[in-house]
Amino acid sequence: MNQGLGERWLQAAYDGAVWLRALRPLEAVYRWVLARRAAAYRDGRRHAWRAGVPVIVVGNVTLGGTGKSPLVAWLGRYLSERGWRPGIVSRGYGGKAGRGTGYPLRVTTLTPSAQSGDEPRMLARQTGLPVVVDPDRPRGARALLELGCDIIISDDGLQHLALGRDIELIVVDGRRGFGNGHCLPAGPLREPLSRLDAADAVLINGEATFAPPEGAYCFRLAPSSWRALSDNAVFPLAPAPFHGPVHAVAGIGNPRRFFDTLLELGIEAQPHAFPDHHRFTAQDLDFGDDLPVVMTAKDAEKSEAMALDQGWVLEVEAEPSADFQAWLDSRLAGLR
Incomplete structure (x- = not known):
């Protein structure tokens, strides 16, 4: 698998490479900036807009894939089944709506992924819910209202x-955890691990290879079906x-997880890893033979x-634990 500079750095951060210690002075600056920004919202120098309806934030404290998007899709369906009318607001990483139709952008399966980004269009396809892309999250939330x-x-x-938010959910990859435990650029953390304490719930994707935070919940990603890229059958x-x-x-952020899933399904696969959010060309997918090509829903x-003609998409679904669902029901009851 060919890796770019960013992918090699991320792997080093998760593996705990010694050379990253040289970047710790920059990490200190990064953490200082984060702390000042958080303090500005706490003391009122910056204002967090409140939507007037419940807001559930799903995010992570690490770079790289954690299984967050499948959990968002599950959450949207779960809320709908319980009588809510949910909508999803996203940054739309990789999209260029600002150069086209502008923000806020309502995303459907007909929206070019070059405008919306890959994950928002995937979420629109998987959930059928209103999805809006806007780097200005309050403006995007108003569009959903x-x-x-x-x-x-x-x-x-x-x-x-x-x-503003009512519930914060932090998603963690059970295999990779928090890497070397350091913030950017000396490690893979977007925020210090102390940020976990402020979240309402931490969800571990898969079996944890580290000591999980106390009270963390579990979920798994389960392959559910195949979809033909040619006609969506x-x-x-x-x-x-x-x-x-x-x-x-x-x-995607963690290609190895996808390749391992194929192995677990008994599929003999030649792996081809690309950078996260890579925009594929026909040349990328031309391997000079007639073998089928399989990919993730996001890449599709x-x-x-x-x-x-021989392109196939492996669909996966998040399956949170029963205790998390019970906890969520309890919290939702208090938001009605």
Whole structure:
């Protein structure tokens, strides 16, 4: 697997490479800036806008994939089943709506991913809920209110303090944990680990290879079906709708998790890792043979126009533990 400079740095941060110690003076500056910003919101020098409806923030304290987006999709469906009218607001990383239709941008499956970013369009496809992209989270939340939403999910919104929140959920990758435990640029942390104490709940994706925070909940990502990239037809997980070895491509925060999942499904895959949010071209997916190409749902949003005859998408769903669902029901009851 070819890795760019950013991917190599991130791997070093999770592996605890010694050379990152040289960056700790810059980490101290980064943490000072974070502390000043948080203090400004606490003492009123900066104002957090309140939506007037419940706001649930789902985010993480680390760089790289944690399984946050599948959890957001699950949460949206879960709220709908309980009578809420949820909407999702997202930053839309990688999208260029500001150069086209402008913000706030209402996202559907017809919205070009170049405008919305890959994750918001994926969430719109998976949930059927109103999804709005806007780097100004309060403005995006107001757009959801105009669409009739009575509860808002802020995707990857932990560090966007301008939007007030009622529940904070922090998602952690059970395999990679917190790396070397240091903040940027000396480690993979967006915020110090003390930030976990302020969250309402911490959710660990998969079995933890570290001592989890006290009271943390668990969830898992479970493969659910295959989807044909050419026409979006859905097929059961087994038997797979293709045969033999495949090319597996992943432009996500943690490609290894996807490749390991394929291995667990008994699929012989040649792995091809790309940078997170990579915008695929036809050349990227041309491997000079007729083998099927399989990819994640997020990557499929950037590859749909290529209509590969043998392109397949592995759909996964978050499955939170029963105790987390009970905790969430209790909290939601207090927000009615």
